[in-house]
Amino acid sequence: MQGTPFDFFVQFHLTEECNLSCRHCYQSAAVSEMTYEEICGAISEVKRTVQGWAVDHDIDVSPSLHFTGGEPLVRQDLFDVLGYASGCGFSTSLMTNGTLIDEAAARRIGDAKVTDVQISLDGTEAAHDSLRGRGAHRRALDGVRNLVAAGVETNLNVTVTRRNMSQTGELVRAAEELGASGIAFSRLVPSGRGKGLMAEALTGDEVACFYDDLRRHRANSRIAVGSRDPLATIADIDVDVPQTELPVGGCAAGVFGVTITADGTIMPCRRMDLPIGNVKNDSLRELWVESPVLVALRTRERYHDTCQSCSYWPVCRGCRAIALAYSRAEGKNDYLGPDPQCPYHSAPGFS
Numbered sequence: 001m002q003g004t005p006f007d008f009f010v011q012f013h014l015t016e017e018c019n020l021s022c023r024h025c026y027q028s029a030a031v032s033e034m035t036y037e038e039i040c041g042a043i044s045e046v047k048r049t050v051q052g053w054a055v056d057h058d059i060d061v062s063p064s065l066h067f068t069g070g071e072p073l074v075r076q077d078l079f080d081v082l083g084y085a086s087g088c089g090f091s092t093s094l095m096t097n098g099t100l101i102d103e104a105a106a107r108r109i110g111d112a113k114v115t116d117v118q119i120s121l122d123g124t125e126a127a128h129d130s131l132r133g134r135g136a137h138r139r140a141l142d143g144v145r146n147l148v149a150a151g152v153e154t155n156l157n158v159t160v161t162r163r164n165m166s167q168t169g170e171l172v173r174a175a176e177e178l179g180a181s182g183i184a185f186s187r188l189v190p191s192g193r194g195k196g197l198m199a200e201a202l203t204g205d206e207v208a209c210f211y212d213d214l215r216r217h218r219a220n221s222r223i224a225v226g227s228r229d230p231l232a233t234i235a236d237i238d239v240d241v242p243q244t245e246l247p248v249g250g251c252a253a254g255v256f257g258v259t260i261t262a263d264g265t266i267m268p269c270r271r272m273d274l275p276i277g278n279v280k281n282d283s284l285r286e287l288w289v290e291s292p293v294l295v296a297l298r299t300r301e302r303y304h305d306t307c308q309s310c311s312y313w314p315v316c317r318g319c320r321a322i323a324l325a326y327s328r329a330e331g332k333n334d335y336l337g338p339d340p341q342c343p344y345h346s347a348p349g350f351s
Ligand code: SF4
Pocket: 234, 306, 307, 308, 310, 311, 312, 313, 316, 317, 318, 319, 338, 339, 342, 343, 344, 345, 346
């Protein structure tokens, strides 16, 4: 269908290596990384997939590749990869801890024409360094300043925990003063090394308070203050949601994009450790249609309990990674159950 572009993205992990070892990181094990040639092959596979959709289904696809790690700047061929991806017609972005972005790296990133750089920030200096190591906060902020000076659109990304949930105002002000274009907040997913931080994850009541607070900061800030968390969208909804059997918004996992990890494994989302194939051997286009996991993520009847019965299902479905992480903590492997931090369930007809 022409007219409404399908914003398809791949979160592409170029390496598992990192110069930090953050306590809440969702990476947990070393893997055999793809070579530069294999990465180019994977990018070409994504290109073939979106071109196939465009030709066969007359779909206008707006594809993007979000490169991350580990820490993507530890890969020596990062700028070659960015050049190859741009040459294939993708818009590109970088997700980084920012600590390796000196003035020269910032200029190279600007020259590589990435659409934006997201830098992780986990609170004020004490909160950030307690998770990421001493000095990480100062170096991340230097990275932001260098990018802004180089004219690169730069956004901050905060993982929200009980440790930093009351620091929103300070963080928004810091983002404004640094010249960032925006600041976004995501909930902690207690998986990978982050498993040990389960006690720092927000409860449903805390999620509701946090997003109420975020709305006030958004109204008062000159920069973009937001969240890609489906629950943040629900917190702002004040109209009935048309009931559809297919998702039209919300959790992107397997609906608007997938993740490719450093060894080529394809997953619905990096925070959901559910491999569905490998880009080195499998057709992404076939997996997109045939993967039982991806099909289940798009099928309302496959969900159960609160999310299945909720009027917000078409635009929400919660965070499937958080649902899976809590289920695994109970010895199960259920990615279609309730989002345990959701305070917004609404039966159809009562939204
Ligand atoms: S019950 Fe599920 S679909 Fe409904 S608002 Fe909560 S997380 Fe979203």
